[in-house]
Amino acid sequence: MRLRLLLLTGISISTILFSLNSFTVKTVLPAEEGRELFIRYCTTCHLAAEPVSLTKEIWKNHVLPVMASRMGLIYPGYDPLRGLSAEERAIVNKAHIIPDQPVISEENWKKLENYVLKNAPDSVALDEKRLTRNAPLKQFEREDIQIDRTSPSLITSLKYNPQTRTLWIGNFYNKVFTWKYYEGVTQTIDTERPAVDFNFSPNQTYFTEIGKLYPTELSTGSYAFFSSNKAEPMLTT
Template structure:
């Protein structure tokens, strides 16, 4: 072999080695960028809520909807930011809390790692029609805007409220008992009277104020009485509230006077508050959680110490279920029972013994799809979380249901097993319209047979209640329709139901 050939071989080897080193450096740099993007996401996307994995949404939704919204919150410099939005940032002296390069890497991490589309739900279509109920329709107006429904079994009444600030009461045959103008849009009524027996009613009603997302404090809470004629008398208790959705009356400090818990859902601003009664119609507000999104609360003595504890579902960004243990003397300690990603869209929960072991479990739904990620999500649906003791809850069952808004556990067919009635406000209307209303018939263990009704597509079901409205020994169901003349709902002139009464005929 000549010296020239040896030199050429050495030169080739050197070139190969050089490019190999360069390749290793480039690959390592790319790997570092991916790692850096993930680290940035972990840093910036888990300060206010549970870290959202890229797999929770598709690439397009991340890129076009969620990330731009998140960027505004982080003060990220975005080239496509609207001029007015940029001027708002400058006027408010908002600084860029993340550099342009870091933001670029964070966006790349999500758009690279996210799937092109989410997988479908892992269940068969719902084809069974239940024969447990006779469906009766009540049509009141062209565009039903039902915001609240409640069955009063003692008086055999149905309370129905809407966005028109009217509370109507119907008897069990759907004849109107009364028509009442409320102080605003009713989102909830909490009865302090025993609804199992007939008579006058007392309680507190919650007026959300402006229903659409806003931070104007136009909500209020009133104490009310309803006489035997169905007429509502209300007296204002609290006002200038941030979109309150629920109020509970309970003596939290054991001083024999009623306090109130307020779920001030809000928008960007909101809180969960205890209004401590100090007598003479005076109250001190104690904010237990200075965050928006509280949507549903229960009072339950979880540690059996004689003091009322509080369990709350939060559904705005920092989603989850939290326990506030009552320590006495006006002190509470917070325990995170469950946390959910911010794209879950938590909607409702109940404390109910699901496995007959004497402990209250959690029946939970998620399906709010009105925010930045309005796509079908395979993780929307009905969840069971079993009470394992020590304030620990574990997932035991999941039924996929797009847009699930509420689920209630009852033994509808009186066979000794719990059934689940559920509604969806955002079902897959194109491929699975049946999931707008689902009845899960309880079998052995956590085995359920799903049913629906043929009227499933006759409304956008926002609210629901279950109780024995006709005093025949079994629970009936009412589901309320909220339809807006903005492309969501019916065509002008159509007569669609304000609510459906599903009259149980199994008994």
């Protein structure tokens, strides 16, 4: 009995010593921690980008200040609401797009920031494949057409109606043009907002208007039908 007790005690002590000797503590290096923070926080809003996709200058002066503001940290001298109207500011504040309280500590943000800037390049190499994108067309010949004299053209929509053989063209300046081959522009239509799409039915044409083309929190888009040389809103956002 005594021998059995001694054997059990010896086995227990050996097991404990073996466990202590084999136990290792994983040390997280600063760079790894910065990457983990980058992935954890950035993927809550969008797919994670790689730091190498943009230059240090763009990350530092443009992207990181915006990212930080969306997590409740404001860079000195940076106003995330700059350029917004009073109405847009009210919408942003009501939706808490800029959090009232930071969702990340300044210490962790600094680690995230350092990781990005350390891995971002000073410049991005030119993709030389893009240089050959404008090779001469072989299937058909290009022919320039005159729509109007506004420059730059800023086309927002382009759709062909096969029933009437008419090309519908919308632009940033709240204009819609109809164009036919051999005839040119056959109609100019004023819209309240830039048209970004057209839907055709046998007796009617419908416009999808985007509101403001630049990013905005305002709900100013509409779905309109074309009547008497004018777009009449049916649905508004």
